Amino acid sequence: xxxxxxxxxxxxxxxxxxxxxxxxxxxxxxxxxxxxxxxxxxxxxxxxxxxxxxxxxxxxxxxxxxxxxxxxxxxxxxxxxxxxxxxxxxxxxxxxxxxxxxxxxxxxxxxxxxxxxxxxxxxxxxxxxxxxxxxxxxxxxxxxxxxxxxxxxxxxxxxxxxxxxxxxxxxxxxxxxxxxxxxxxxxxxxxxxxxxxxxxxxxxxxxxxxxxxxxxxxxxxxxxxxxxxxxxxxxxxxxxxxxxxxxxxxx
Amino acid sequence: xxxxxxxxxxxxxxxxxxxxxxxxxxxxxxxxxxxxxxxxxxxxxxxxxxxxxxxxxxxxxxxxxxxxxxxxxxxxxxxxxxxxxxxxxxxxxxxxxxxxxxxxxxxxxxxxxxxxxxxxxxxxxxxxxxxxxxxxxxxxxxxxxxxxxxxxxxxxxxxxxxxxxxxxxxxxxxxxxxxxxxxxxxxxxxxxxxxxxxxxxxxxxxxxxxxxxxxxxxxxxxxxxxxxxxxxxxxxxxxxxxxxxxx
Ligand SMILES: Nc1ncnc2c1ncn2[C@@H]1O[C@H](COP(=O)(O)OP(=O)(O)OP(=O)(O)O)[C@@H](O)[C@H]1O
Ligand SMILES: [Mg+2]
Numbered sequence: 001x002x003x004x005x006x007x008x009x010x011x012x013x014x015x016x017x018x019x020x021x022x023x024x025x026x027x028x029x030x031x032x033x034x035x036x037x038x039x040x041x042x043x044x045x046x047x048x049x050x051x052x053x054x055x056x057x058x059x060x061x062x063x064x065x066x067x068x069x070x071x072x073x074x075x076x077x078x079x080x081x082x083x084x085x086x087x088x089x090x091x092x093x094x095x096x097x098x099x100x101x102x103x104x105x106x107x108x109x110x111x112x113x114x115x116x117x118x119x120x121x122x123x124x125x126x127x128x129x130x131x132x133x134x135x136x137x138x139x140x141x142x143x144x145x146x147x148x149x150x151x152x153x154x155x156x157x158x159x160x161x162x163x164x165x166x167x168x169x170x171x172x173x174x175x176x177x178x179x180x181x182x183x184x185x186x187x188x189x190x191x192x193x194x195x196x197x198x199x200x201x202x203x204x205x206x207x208x209x210x211x212x213x214x215x216x217x218x219x220x221x222x223x224x225x226x227x228x229x230x231x232x233x234x235x236x237x238x239x240x241x242x243x244x245x246x247x248x249x250x251x
Numbered sequence: 252x253x254x255x256x257x258x259x260x261x262x263x264x265x266x267x268x269x270x271x272x273x274x275x276x277x278x279x280x281x282x283x284x285x286x287x288x289x290x291x292x293x294x295x296x297x298x299x300x301x302x303x304x305x306x307x308x309x310x311x312x313x314x315x316x317x318x319x320x321x322x323x324x325x326x327x328x329x330x331x332x333x334x335x336x337x338x339x340x341x342x343x344x345x346x347x348x349x350x351x352x353x354x355x356x357x358x359x360x361x362x363x364x365x366x367x368x369x370x371x372x373x374x375x376x377x378x379x380x381x382x383x384x385x386x387x388x389x390x391x392x393x394x395x396x397x398x399x400x401x402x403x404x405x406x407x408x409x410x411x412x413x414x415x416x417x418x419x420x421x422x423x424x425x426x427x428x429x430x431x432x433x434x435x436x437x438x439x440x441x442x443x444x445x446x447x448x449x450x451x452x453x454x455x456x457x458x459x460x461x462x463x464x465x466x467x468x469x470x471x472x473x474x475x476x477x478x479x480x481x482x483x484x485x486x487x488x489x490x491x492x493x494x495x496x497x498x
């Protein structure tokens with residue numbers, strides 16, 4: 001579980017996140033949704049410590065993440081997996097080496113043990129026969145799969161995904177979404193996903209936090225979203241024809 | 252003002268770069284990789300400019316020193332000294348600042364804007380150390396070899412000029428090369444090269460590491476890296492020369 005209390009983040013005196021208080025639950029896919037520029041990426045990066053926050057607190061289970069010193073922060077980082085918007089695979093390493101890097105850095109396993117784990121994770125994301133290829137040589141969907149494999153290779157307790165299916169076709173998006181959800185349930189991970197894809201919201205939104213202009217505007221499950229009468233949320237939802245139809249049918 | 256901000260940020264980055272690595276073994280692998288990428292791959296350009304430079308220096312000397320009062324043996328001597336004292340360290344470093352510096356800044360800058368550096372940080376890796384330290388070590392160790400190579404090839408270039416143009420006797424040229432040789436000047440040259448290597452890699456790494464925005468910004472960062480490292484090399488050339496040869 002990850003919890004934020006009155007989280008505030010600004011850039012050069014411009015407040016980007018305003019007093020965010022919410023809870024992201026374990027074993028569930030928690031979604032952060034909102035328009036482009038609403039502050040989703042900044043929220044996600046603040047949660048993992050890539051952006052220092054101005055005030056408020058972030059808790060990882062019982063640990064106050066925002067108060068950790070450098071050494072403890074390092075320890076907790078091993079429990080964090082993150083999937084970046086563009087995949088962020090290291091261009092100069094092969095698929096295999098990309099997934100293996102966290103093992104190289106943080107375990108004392110033998111080369112065989114590491115390869116076994118790498119292949120297990122690549123299998124888990126159904127990526128076969130690409131071990132020796134470079135990121136530039138595989139498709140966008142494959143990049144996302146490698147990024148997922150890399151994020152789970154150390155058995156993280158917390159998984160963060162910044163728009164895991166942006167730039168993917170609907171079928172592949174769905175596959176990636178479901179893959180993340182399965183992994184989340186299988187290993188009881190606290191997963192937080194940024195998205196503005198209403199498909200994902202309806203498919204895998206166990207818990208949804210709607211961010212509007214840096215404020216937490218609404219939260220609930222994907223069922224709640226169909227019944228909500230929040231004006232801004234509805235505008236956001238209605239931008240997707242499919243979601244609009246689903247919603248109108250419910251009302 | 253901007254200068255002091257630069258110095259402060261540069262200093263902070265360097266303390267990160269030189270903090271204790273998480274696993275020596277990985278760094279060893281990366282250093283070998285960088286020796287090839289930044290060192291071996293620069294042999295060609297260093298060799299080409301050195302042979303032409305040696306040749307033209309010899310040519311210039313023999314044209315300009317054509318006087319009965321100046322012994323021809325001085326031509327080989329002068330070529331050798333020019334190569335050792337300035338060309339093979341400073342000028343080669345300036346060329347490498349262009350080649351290696353822009354390469355480093357654009358590589359690391361691209362990693363920054365495509366969130367690869369964030370990805371490393373999330374894994375708990377000291378990204379500055381992981382990316383920049385192997386490059387500094389690789390170039391500081393390898394560039395001195397390039398300097399030695401450049402001195403050798405430059406002197407050979409002069410010899411070819413003597414041989415093929417008949418402007419002077421090749422044997423006299425060789426005698427000149429051997430004349431009054433002080434091994435310390437090689438040491439001086441290598442010290443300079445090592446310092447210049449550290450300047451090129453750390454400054455280019457700095458500009459790449461703090462790049463933000465898009466590919467345009469990465470392009471700017473890489474231009475800045477080359478300009479600033481070149482100027483820094485020239486300044487340090489003066490300082491080191493003053494310290495070692497005069498001071
Ligand atoms: N490093 C930064 N420095 C200054 N301002 C920033 C920085 N990063 C983000 N911002 C600003 O914060 C706001 C929120 O940006 P953010 O990237 O979180 O949006 P987002 O919700 O992720 O949008 P998208 O859906 O397009 O990815 C934007 O107005 C952006 O300009
Ligand atoms: Mg974003």
